[in-house]
Amino acid sequence: MSIAETNTTTEVAAPKKKMCCACPETKKVRDECIVANGEEKCAALIELHKVCLRKEGFDV
Incomplete structure (x- = not known):
C-alpha cells in the first residue's frame, strides 16, 4: 500500500x-x-436521538 x-x-x-x-x-x-x-431523567433517550441524527449525517 502506498502513502497516497x-x-x-x-x-x-x-x-x-x-x-x-x-x-x-x-x-x-x-x-x-x-x-x-x-x-435530566431522559439522558438515554436524548443520546439515542443523537445517534439517529448522526446516522442521518448530522454533526451533533
Missing part, C-alpha cells in the same frame, strides 16, 4: 433531510419523556 492510499479520507454525505424532520420516532419519544420527566 493510506492518506485518503472518506467524505460524509450531506444530510438529505432537515434536522427537524429526521428521526421522528426517537424525537417523539425523547420529547414526551422530557415533558413528563424533565431533561
